[in-house]
Amino acid sequence: MADEENVYHESDNKVQDILGLGVEADFVDWRGRPCYANKGGGVKAAAFILVAQSFDGMALIAVQNNLITYLYSDMHFSVAKSANAVTSFVGTAYLLSLAGGFTTDSFLTRFKTMSIFSGVELMGYVLLTAQAYFPSLKPPKCSINSSSSMDCQEARGVQIGVMLLALYLIALGSGFMKSNLLAHGADQFDQRIPHQKKLMFNFFNWAYFGICLGSVVALTFLVWVQDNVGRFWGFGISAAAMFIAFLTLVSGNTLYRNKIPKGSPLTRILQVLVAAFRNRKNQFTPQENKTTCLQLSTQLGFLSKAAFKHEEDGDSHPWRSCSVEQVEETRRFLRILPIFGTTIVMNCATAQLQTFSVQQGSTMLKTFGKRFELPPASVGAVPLVVLLFLVPLYNLYFVPFARRFTGHPAGVPTLHRTGLGLIFSAASMAVAAVVESKRRSNLTQLSIMYLVPQFFLSSLAEFFTKVGLVEFFYSESPPEMRSMSVALNAASVALGYFMSSLLVSLTNYATRSRKNIGQSVVQSGGWLSYNDLNKDHLNWFYWLLSGISVVNFFGYVFCALSYNNSSSIATFPQVKGDQNSDGVLLQQEEEGGENVIKLDGVSIKSN
Structure with a gap:
């Protein structure tokens, strides 16, 4: 390995000598000085970001996973109101990642943005911990499942205000962190140097390993603490984890390469769209450019009109005539949107699996031996433990092996990897349907371990698709729009959650039936309307999701082939x-x- 490293660096130095890659003008160090090739950044800087991401994810997943129980048992919300509150919280956290990406691409460096909003997220955890500790910030205790549950007082006034403020501070901070952690980590590797480009793809794989590690701790230890020791200690540990993430992030400040923001990417995109529309009737004559070898591509050809040169203008107005570089930036960003759209269904399937599998687990045999009992909410941790072993093996052995055949720095090309994940997602829904059919027809309780295969396939789907998407969005998007492009991954998760709620409602509406009994018409509910898994047809719903996932996969293949990755x-x-x-x-x-x-x-x- 040492000899291989020396070969890499000798090659990198040759490239730098011939091309003059000494200074990278778009990046500065912590003092605002231009970055030099092989100076700053690298594996050491990325390590701080990986640790910060693991602790940040651990804190969020622990709260997110047990939030519905907290709202129902402690704040005395109804089941429906609790579920809607959780969906809104999670969806908002992921959607805000787009705002985080826009902010860093436009105004602030990624490090400054994360330093500010990790503090905001920490404030949310501290406030949630305080609410769990002080009796005045929550309604009086009562047994909500007892016959006297009508006397339970729902949280109101200041109590709801504190809860919402805490949750949405967490959502705001988490959203801005999600769009920047991975992008900032990838920025630590100079893509002009072949060896560092390979290290960048390795970073994305190790980042997923960190996510798995944080998730396992959150779904096991922190869930146990919240259920058995108390909400105060559970939320307090999440706050401590977020504090460690903040300290780790700022500790690497002197090592980081910081991308200089170049102004609003949305403004640049709108300028191209407006200019293309205004020049739609003009005969195209592209602007000459003395500083670039870029040529206008043929895809989305109508955008080329934006580069029309108005001879009478002198200095072109940005809303009438754009540079070739600006047109190509817009074209590159718009071309990745169809790929983004075809991943929403996978996140919808994942959301359904996480929701209904917990309900399935509550009806199954959860004990092992005489003492050990696996909580339904912790079933998802089992395949993640397996992935903790598989991800390093994939990164250390499979990627170098695949690289010999594909020649791609990531081993498997990003679009192929994403498509493989979509196949695993469809398979996980099919397996879930088979397991649910067996659970319904079995006379005795099935072991909760029957749920592990569907979670394992779903975890593989996330590993291949989400890591593949981050690699794709970062490497294929314009450098000035990378944070916003990487944030599309989180936006896909948010839209998947919202789509999951809509799909359940549409399924119930489409599958309800009417029966004529005498002179009256009786309307029965749909597949998922009884709130009882033994009466519902969750297995049919899983088959429907599997079918939708297969159709979506073919849509993805069409978009990937059309992308024409040059x-x-x-x-x-x-x-x-x-x-x-x-x-x-x-x-x-x-x-x-x-x-x-x-x-x-x-x-x-x-x-």
């Missing part, structure tokens, strides 16, 4: 003495499984 081409300024040329074209290709960089006819093998 070879990576970048432009670098060429300097000869004191004279600057128009630029030279650097192209990285794969020849015989090796990375080859071609520069004006000179080939450099990077490994």
Whole structure:
């Protein structure tokens, strides 16, 4: 491994010497100085971000997973009101990631944004812990399941205000963290250098390992603490985990490479769309550009009109004529949106599995031996423990092996990896349908371990699809829009949660039936309307989800084939003495499984 590292760095230094990659103008260090190649960033800086992400995820998942129980048992909300509150909280947290991505791409560096909003998230956990501790901030205790439950007083006034403030401070902070942690970690690797680009893809895999590790702790230890020791201690540990995440993040400040924000990406996109519309009747004459080798691509050809040059304007107005670079940035961002859209169904299936599997587990045999009992909410931790072993094996052994055949830095190309995850998602729904059919027809209680296979397949789906999407969004989006593009992954989760609620309502509406009894018409509920799994047809609903997932997969294949992922081409300024040329074209290709960089006819093998 040491010899391989030396080969990589010797190759990287050759590339830097020939191309003059000493300074990277778009990145600065903690003092605001330009970053140099192989200076700052790297694995050490990324390690701080991985640890911060693990503790941040642990805190959020612990609260999210047990929130419905807290609202029902402690705040005395109804089951329906509790479920809606949880859905709104989770959906808002993920949707706010888009706002976080927009903020960092436009105004603040990722580190400054995360430093501010990790503090906001910490305030939310502290406030939630305080509510669990002080009796005046929650309604009086009562047994909500007893015959006297009518006397239970629901939280109101200041109590609800404190709860909502705490939850949405957490949602705000978490949303801004989600869109920036992975992007900031990837920023620590210089993509101009082949070896560091491979390390960037490895970082995404290790990031998922950190998510799994935090989730296992949250779904086992922290769930047990909240249920058996008390909400105060459970929420308090989440607050402590968030504090550790904050400290870890700021401790790496002096090592980080920080991407300089370039202004509002949405404004740049709107300028292209408006200019293309205003120039729709003009004969296209692209602006000449002396500093780039970019050429307008043919996809979304109507956008090319935005680069129409108005001779009478002199200095072009940004809402009438845009540069070729700006048009291509917009085109690249819009082209990834269909891929984003085809992943929402997978997140919808995951949301349904997490919701109904807990209900399934409550009707199954949960004891092992004489003492050990597995809580239904902790079943999802079992496949995550398996993934804790599989992810390192995948990263250390499978990726280098696959890289020999595909030549791709990630081993498996990102679009292939995402598609594989969608297949696992459809399979998890089919397995869930079979298990539910067996549970309904079995005369004796099934073991709760029957739920593990569907969770395992769902976890594989998340590993391949979500990591593949982050790799795809980061590497294929314009550098000026990377935070917002990575945030699309979280936005897909949010839309999946909202879609899951809508799908249940539509299914119940479409499957309800009417029967004529005498002179009256009796209307029966749909597949999921009885609040009793032995009367509902959850197995049929899972089959429906599996079918929708299969159709969605073919839609994804169509979008992926249409994407036409071209070879990576970048432009670098060429300097000869004191004279600057128009630029030279650097192209990285794969020849015989090796990375080859071609520069004006000179080939450099990077490994």
